Amino acid sequence: MMNKTTKWILWSVLLVFLIIYPLVFGIYYTNVFVTFAIAALYAVAIQMLLGFTGFLSFGHAMYFGVGAYGTAIALVHIKGLPLIVSVLFGFASALLLALVMAPLVVRLSVTAFAMIHMAFGMLAYTLALKLRNITGGEDGIGAFPIPPLRIPGVFSIDMTDPTNFYYFAMVILGVSIWILWFVTKTPFGCLMVGIRDNANRIDYLGFKLPQTKAVLYLLVGGFAGIAGSIFALFQNLISAMELYIMHSFIQIMQIMVGGIGSFFGPILGAGVFAVLEELTSRYTQRVELVIGLILILVIMYFPTGLIGMYHHFKTRFFTRQAD
Amino acid sequence: MLLDVKNLNTYYGDSHVLQDMSLTIAEGEIVALLGRNGMGKTTTMKSIIGLVKPKSGRVIYQGKDFTGREPYQVAKAGIGYVPEERRIFPNLSVLDNLKMGIKAGRAGKVQSKNRWDLDRIYEHFPVLKERSAQKGGTLSGGEQQMLAICRTLMGNPELLLVDEPTEGLSPILVKEVRDMLDDINKAGVPILLVEHNLKVAMSLASRVYLMGKAHLGFSGTVEELDANPEIRAKYLEV
């Protein structure tokens, strides 16, 4: 294991990197990075559900979408809404949806859970398309005011400036990911792993299984909502397309490519996808082909993902040293 | 040796449920594999038939290596498997269940007087004929056990693996199943039998293997086991 000093050095390096990133790489890559970071939070949240409990959701784009619409609609209708409060609106909308869904889904089997989420996910997508006067349908809601980040009389930072927004997004997304990470280290996190490894035993110990799952479910829905909320602010646009089923699958793929069951795997996976999209869209028209082939290769030859690959090579390296 | 199982090591995930398990079966004999619940008897059978893949060790049948092969390949070579819990196909009729056991090309390899087919099975077990149109799932426990054995017989096996055939049956049915296995063996089919009813096992088998947790504890003839109460106490009594 790394000792404390190296750990602190690594964290500081990461922090410095995040701070100077927009200054070094310019606006274009700053925006690419924000897109990646949003995907990372979203994927980490889904991974909590998938990796730590074995529940596969085919419909979590609805939480992302509801978070995004929550923020956008609040900003359209409430004049002078503070920035942070608009994000809270997104979080709360997603949480509310999760609160309604939780009693329906926490008792289901893994397959039924996946299917019902796909069904409700498609329902949400169709509703977003059809309820035009609320959601704007295909065109979505765009060009809503982006309030500055301010404390009256102290400071006011313009959030339409990409660099400023970058720092704001990094703080919100970073803190969110940190909170989720922290949760995995609490007794509640251990309980989740317990649910995955032996559902019956945890129930036996006196913990209420459905309730435990429900708490986790709320957490995951809420943070997917925050990712959506930041997305809406970042794009200044949210349309029904973001709720399309493919957006539920992509997160699962990122988790898979990064490595299922590890907390940081999804971040890695989101990074790989961001780089891939960037590269393929630049050098070839065949984005789908490249992503398709990569998925096939990963699942056939590296089903444990990049994290698994890392462990694989690390073990080999160490065994060779021992010879 | 008809079947030669050497040093099987089988895992479920991280748990090592067979440790260097070995046994042999010769032509014509009934061999009992005994031990308390959870020792690995079923896993031994599954490792032979190929339903679980051992990490190391060998399964040699009729001189050929079948280790790690697909179950259908092992079954086609002549090993018949009657599983614990019977595993009747509940939605198929009794007749279809029997037909599922037919293995193309195997009947020709057996002497015609020992050959099992639908007629001979119906003749031996008229109750199955009576119920032939009924769904497998509607049979009673005893009938299901009979059907499970007959289904495997339809494939004309040259070696039978039978896992706990009398489990949950009434004393009359236990005797019936016992006699059935005896008949099958007298007709020339060697049997590896896992059985909790010690009386049944001892009355059928000529040799026994006793399993301790995941490994072989004792092997010998029925007489040796009979004369050895400590061994029985160690491996069998609860």
Next chain:
Amino acid sequence: MDATTAMYVAQGLHGLAYGMILFLVASGLTLIFGMMGILTLAHAAFFMLSAYFSYQVMQMTQNFWLALLIAPVVAGIVGVLCERFLIRRVHVMGHIGELILTVGISLVILDAVKAIWSTDSLYVDIPECLQGLVSIVGMEYPIYRLFIIGLALLVLIFMALILYKTRLGMIVRAAVSDADMVNALGINVPLVFMLVFGVGTWMAGVAGVAIAPILTVFPGLADQMGMDAYIIVVVGGFGSLSGAFLVSIIFGLLSSYGVQFVSQLAPILMFIFMAIVLVIKPVGIFGERE
């Protein structure tokens, strides 16, 4: 018959035709996903691929019947190859491995189709003998839609015969409840799975050829249909052909009458139906297991 009744009947027939096409796709999926437990998201891609094959055959021979014969078979062969060399190997990983893999396969097929045939809508003609209208109880109705209903019924009967009258069907029905036991009885289960995958894909292929003249052939052809088929299998109950049939027809009718009466909300009707069914009975209408 007055005009209103005629309209009801016409909408009903339209719904029936759409429901039958849905059923062709969904029943293939019932075989593969419902019965064999292989979660494939590539099913819709094969449906689309077969439509393109039929366009190609039509281009070369101008013969619809030849297209109907060849295209689904070629699509089925592609499906079998995918099963044999890719899907089979990830089956042990469970549904998530199959999900990723088949999404990958879909993307590759989608892109290959775009590369070969471009993204334009391609037109496939209805064969001459099926063009025009026929008069049923005093109203005009397109022959081709009746043909689709007949074709789907034919495939349904064919499949029922295979399932309930052949040894292969018996093996499939047995494997649904206990594939390992079937394997241990000496039956080459991997081969059976491969065949079933081929037949299921072939059925989607037939639907693809049948729909091509109505909707034209384009890369997004499978989006709606694939989703609907998937939902049908879940709502009808995993592995239940009759469930798939019932729900296909209900969906077909919901969509045609829905457009008539609540056009705005028509697509949502299916989801509401599905949500209600799944909340009440998570295993689907005729489902017994999960």
